Amino acid sequence: MTLDAKFLSEAKNRLLEEQKRIQEELERFAKPTDAPGEYETTFNNLGTDEDENASEVEEYADNLALENNLEGQLRDIKEALEKINAGTYGYCNNCQEEIGIDRLLAYPAAKTCLNCK
Numbered sequence: 001m002t003l004d005a006k007f008l009s010e011a012k013n014r015l016l017e018e019q020k021r022i023q024e025e026l027e028r029f030a031k032p033t034d035a036p037g038e039y040e041t042t043f044n045n046l047g048t049d050e051d052e053n054a055s056e057v058e059e060y061a062d063n064l065a066l067e068n069n070l071e072g073q074l075r076d077i078k079e080a081l082e083k084i085n086a087g088t089y090g091y092c093n094n095c096q097e098e099i100g101i102d103r104l105l106a107y108p109a110a111k112t113c114l115n116c117k
Contacts, residue, residue, distance in 0.1 A: 011108045029063045076109040
């Protein structure tokens, strides 16, 4: 299976759209740092009451976990875009076999084939 130019273009567009969506979601609760693709979760000050402080900590912990997950997705997208540009997109990072087209359609940033997943 060799991926044709049309499929690669569509995959690139889907990756760019997903990248934009993730960046917008991150910016709702985090701010970009000087490092590309890295964000810093903000800490909302809800007040000085003990319950408010507990809510602040809980919200921060939830947002921090979400930030880490979304940053990981951004790294996967960046890697996939780099592979498209380098002509190496669609090959498993583990076994170097081709990743199935159905998997790439479902998740264009896939790094591994289903056997290695």
